[in-house]
Amino acid sequence: xxxxxxxxxxxxxxxxxxxxxxxxxxxxxxxxxxxxxxxxxxxxxxxxxxxxxxxxxxxxxxxxxxxxxxxxxxxxxxxxxxxxxxxxxxxxxxxxxxxxxxxxxxxxxxxxxxxxxxxxxxxxxxxxxxxxxxxxxxxxxxxxxxxxxxxxxxxxxxxxxxxxxxxxxxxxxxxxxxxxxxxxxxxxxxxxxxxxxxxxxxxxxxxxxxxxxxxxxxxxxxxxxxxxxxxxxxxxxxxxxxxxxxxxxxxxxxxxxxxxxxxxxxxxxxxxxxxxxxxxxxxxxxxxxxxx
Amino acid sequence: xxxxxxxxxxxxxxxxxxxxxxxxxxxxxxxxxxxxxxxxxxxxxxxxxxxxxxxxxxxxxxxxxxxxxxxxxxxxxxxxxxxxxxxxxxxxxxxxxxxxxxxxxxxxxxxxxxxxxxxxxxxxxxxxxxxxxxxxxxxxxxxxxxxxxxxxxxxxxxxxxxxxxxxxxxxxxxxxxxxxxxxxxxxxxxxxxxxxxxxxxxxxxxxxxxxxxxxxxxxxxxxxxxxxxxxxxxxxxxxxxxxx
Numbered sequence: 001x002x003x004x005x006x007x008x009x010x011x012x013x014x015x016x017x018x019x020x021x022x023x024x025x026x027x028x029x030x031x032x033x034x035x036x037x038x039x040x041x042x043x044x045x046x047x048x049x050x051x052x053x054x055x056x057x058x059x060x061x062x063x064x065x066x067x068x069x070x071x072x073x074x075x076x077x078x079x080x081x082x083x084x085x086x087x088x089x090x091x092x093x094x095x096x097x098x099x100x101x102x103x104x105x106x107x108x109x110x111x112x113x114x115x116x117x118x119x120x121x122x123x124x125x126x127x128x129x130x131x132x133x134x135x136x137x138x139x140x141x142x143x144x145x146x147x148x149x150x151x152x153x154x155x156x157x158x159x160x161x162x163x164x165x166x167x168x169x170x171x172x173x174x175x176x177x178x179x180x181x182x183x184x185x186x187x188x189x190x191x192x193x194x195x196x197x198x199x200x201x202x203x204x205x206x207x208x209x210x211x212x213x214x215x216x217x218x219x220x221x222x223x224x225x226x227x228x229x230x231x232x233x234x235x236x237x238x239x240x241x242x243x244x245x246x247x248x249x250x251x252x253x254x255x256x257x258x259x260x261x262x263x264x265x266x267x268x269x270x271x272x273x274x275x276x277x278x279x280x281x282x283x284x285x286x287x288x289x290x291x292x
Numbered sequence: 293x294x295x296x297x298x299x300x301x302x303x304x305x306x307x308x309x310x311x312x313x314x315x316x317x318x319x320x321x322x323x324x325x326x327x328x329x330x331x332x333x334x335x336x337x338x339x340x341x342x343x344x345x346x347x348x349x350x351x352x353x354x355x356x357x358x359x360x361x362x363x364x365x366x367x368x369x370x371x372x373x374x375x376x377x378x379x380x381x382x383x384x385x386x387x388x389x390x391x392x393x394x395x396x397x398x399x400x401x402x403x404x405x406x407x408x409x410x411x412x413x414x415x416x417x418x419x420x421x422x423x424x425x426x427x428x429x430x431x432x433x434x435x436x437x438x439x440x441x442x443x444x445x446x447x448x449x450x451x452x453x454x455x456x457x458x459x460x461x462x463x464x465x466x467x468x469x470x471x472x473x474x475x476x477x478x479x480x481x482x483x484x485x486x487x488x489x490x491x492x493x494x495x496x497x498x499x500x501x502x503x504x505x506x507x508x509x510x511x512x513x514x515x516x517x518x519x520x521x522x523x524x525x526x527x528x529x530x531x532x533x534x535x536x
Contacts, residue, residue, distance in 0.1 A: 158396045165382050165393045172380030172442075175342055176449055177368035177397035 002130050003247045009136050011243030012143035013201045017216060018223035018239040019147060019232055020194030024187050026167040026230020030084045030091040032188075034075055034099035035195050035220055036213030040106055042068035042196020043203035047115045060117075065196050071102075072192020076185055099213065106210045114207035117200070139201050146197065147236065154232070163187065167230055195220075215266045222269040226276045228283030238284075242269055294353075295320045295453060295484050296341075301350035303340055303508075310336045312508040314350070318453075321482040323475065325495035325516065328505035329529060334488040335377060337505070338455045341486075342374045343367045354453065369399055373451030377458045377488075379438045383431030387441060390430050391416045394449040402450055412448060420444040420470070436467030443474050454478060456487045460494055472498055496520055504528065 017039060024032065046064030049055045055063070079098040083090035123134040154160040165173040166180045174180050198216070202208055220235075222242055227234025246268045250260050276283065296318040303311040311333050318324055326334050339345045341352060343364035351360045359367055374380065382390050391413045395403060406412050417423045420440040425433065430441060439459060446454060456475070460468045468491075475498050478485055489495050495502060496516040504512035504519060506528050512519055519525055 158392075161385070161389055161393050161396065164385055164389075168382040168384055169376075169380055171342075171344060171364070172374075172376060172382065173393070173397075174344070174364040175368050175372075175374035175376075175380065176394045176445075177365050177399075178393065179365045181363070181365075 001128075003251045004244070005130050005132055006251070007240065007244035007247045008140055009132075009205065009243075010246065011240035012140050013198050013205075014216075014219050014223060014239035014243055015236045016143055016146065016194045016201070017198040018220040018227075018235040019150065020191030021220045022224045022227060022230055022232045022235035023163070023167070024191040025224055026232075027163070027170075027187050028080070028084055028184055029088045029229075030080060031089075031095065031221070032075070032080065032191070033092065033095040033217055034079070034102055035191070036216035037099050037102035037106065038068055038072050038075065038192045039195040039199035039202070039216050040208060040210065040213050041071050041102065041199065042193075043117070043199030043201075043208045044106060044110045044115065045196075046200045047117045047203050047208060048110070050117055051115070057117075061200055064200050065193050068196020068199070069189050069193045072189050072195070073185070075192070076188040080188065081185070099217075103210060103213065106213075110208075110210070112210060114209050115203065116207035117203035119207075133205075135204055139205060142197075143201075146194070215269070218266075218273070219269045222272045222276070224283075225273055226280075226283055228285040231283065231285040234283060234285035242272055245272065293320050294318060295355060297351075297353040298341075299351050299353075301337075301340065301347050301352065303336060303345060303347050305345075310508050311340065311347070314508075314510060316503060316510065316513070318484055318486065320452075320484055321479065322501060323479050323485045323487070323499050325499035325502040326486060326488045326505060327490070327492070327495060327502060327519075331507075332505040333508040334505055335457055336508075338374065338457050338486070338488060341367075341455060342372065365397075368397070368449075368451075371450070371452035373446040373449060373454045375439075375442050375446055375454070375456045375459055377461060379435070379442065381430045381438050381442050381445075384429055386427050387417055387422055387430055387433075388413050388426045390441060391445050391448065394445045398449060406450075416444050416448045417441075419447075420474070434464075436463040436470075439463055440467065440470060440474070443471065447474070447478065452484060454483060454485045456485060456489075458488055458490065460489065460491050468494065492520060 017035065021035060042064045045067040046060045049060035049063055050057055075098055079094040080091045083094050118135060124131055125134065154163065162178045163183060165178055166183050170180050202212065219242055223239040224235040226238035246265045249268055250262050250265050253259060294317040298314055298316050301311055301314040314337065326337065328334050336345065340347050343362055347360065351358055354370060354372060359370065382393065395406065395409055395412060417426055422437060422441060430438065433441065443459065459471050463471065472494065475485060487495065487499065499516050502514065502516050502519040503510055504525060511528065512522060512524050
């Protein structure tokens with residue numbers, strides 16, 4: 001049961017990042033390999049504002065999200081917009097280059113040591129042997145609120161209909177007067193805000209280190225590959241599935257003989273990508289189900 | 293009054309001349325058929341007129357406004373509507389949502405003038421006999437029904453100029469006749485229509501004028517009956533000596 005709760009916590013963080021990414025991938029069909037770095041920028045900025053400048057936590061989080069949005073917009077203008085119309089795989093290369101620049105900047109500004117937004121302030125509760133901190137409970141709740149709000153906008157509002165129209169047939173949407181170019185930028189920045197929220201969650205629940213960026217990106221992509229191109233709900237579901245598999249791998253006493261070292265946890269997402277591409281290349285909800 | 297003026301329009305892609313010095317005017321309320329063999333540049337011409345491709349040379353004037361540099365969505369908001377050869381519908385959205393997207397994309401004042409938007413959606417689906425499928429996903433419709441939905445949606449989006457790319461492709465004869473009725477309705481409402489089509493009897497029945505394209509150039513233009521009987525058209529489609 002504790003494994004399930006741990007998976008719910010880790011999955012909530014991954015679901016946020018993968019959800020935003022699924023919509024962007026569905027609309028633009030491009031890969032943003034700087035996503036993990038954008039998550040860290042949100043987290044580190046919040047840490048700096050709260051721990052160094054001693055601003056209130058709520059304000060630090062809002063400014064952390066705003067900084068994530070700003071850097072994502074710069075990423076879009078520099079590494080994506082000039083290239084994706086020529087070939088949708090070009091941003092694969094440009095965002096890798098951009099991610100390396102961001103890696104260097106993160107190291108330079110925030111250094112290598114772990115940074116925690118709330119160090120030593122966890123309020124642990126125990127119910128029938130399951131341990132969960134107040135902060136973790138709030139993070140799960142916040143994820144639920146963010147995803148449900150996004151779902152409402154997506155399926156019940158005019159903006160959501162336009163986004164889905166662009167995802168499903170961009171030329172038809174354009175020919176009806178839907179400003180797809182504006183929506184591209186808006187969605188890309190929104191995915192960055194979701195990633196920044198994920199980075200802030202890591203900084204609150206655990207601690208931030210510059211090496212976290214790549215595993216975050218890979219987990220998000222494993223979820224959207226399994227979910228099917230641009231399928232928001234598929235990506236969110238598989239973000240939780242991957243988190244559960246990670247917890248099972250390192251949390252179970254295998255054959256009563258050994259534990260898998262925690263360092264191998266990161267391999268789950270990579271193995272997951274390989275297995276899904278072999279058995280279900282279009283993902284589990286590709287084409288046949290509701291797309292983002 | 294010419295609603296559309298196309299002057300010296302050329303497009304080259306990858307070193308290949310796709311459109312070559314296209315010139316023609318379209319009068320308000322005219323229905324024009326654009327025909328020609330595969331690869332003659334018909335759909336490319338529509339893509340340039342819709343704003344999906346930028347011409348290498350030439351200008352496009354719509355309602356006396358130079359729209360050559362306008363984006364596709366800006367042209368749509370000015371009143372140019374497009375129906376796609378490969379069904380431009382949103383398959384994972386319901387029929388109601390498909391119509392709603394078109395209405396909600398209208399400029400504010402035009403959207404307000406429509407009145408109750410839900411009633412307009414109902415009326416649009418009723419017009420093409422699809423009311424009973426309102427809550428279904430558009431992807432579950434037959435090819436003909438998808439086409440009717442697309443035309444009806446574009447019609448209600450208050451366009452002045454309609455670009456219909458092979459509206460009868462993959463559609464049953466009954467549906468083809470329904471589509472012809474819809475186009476006649478447009479004609480009655482003094483809307484201007486350009487149709488790319490391979491079905492010559494269909495073109496002859498509903499068009500005022502026909503333009504024939506071959507290798508990116510206009511090679512023939514005239515009334516449907518004149519064009520249909522012309523020797524040039526036979527040569528374009530069947531070669532110089534069809535008997536051989």
